[in-house]
Amino acid sequence: QLQLVESGGGLVQPGGSLRLSCAASGVSLDYYAIGWFRQAPGKEREGVSCISKSDGSRNYADSVKGRFTISRDNAKNTVYLQVNSLKPEDTGVYYCAADPYVTTTTCKLYDYKYWGQGTQVTVSS
Secondary structure (H helix, E strand, O other): OOEEEEEOOEEEOOOOOEEEEEEEEOOOHHHOEEEEEEEOOOOOOEEEEEEOOOOOOEEEOOOOOOOEEEEEEOOOOEEEEEEOOOOHHHOEEEEEEEEOOOOOOOOOHHHOOEEOOOEEEEEOO
């Protein structure tokens, strides 16, 4: 059974950076597409960035393009989300998700079966 654990969140000032990690246990992530999603208070969960299981294709929400970078280290069974130039509107709980059958990078919420518990990111001065 795949288990995902996110870490790396915290309180950061506008313009700051964080590196979020999603560590997997139980199963190799080699065969899973991975997505990062976030949920702001009072809002629906939305896709931030997704990476394929095969060729490493990546997709980013328009609101984070040029600021966020998703990467995977299969040797460490971990996926990262580097978040730079943070804005207050980036505040929320960030979740990673995985699924072995997703073949696209369109970050559709309901395509992903396995979810972590989330890590809080707060951007405030």
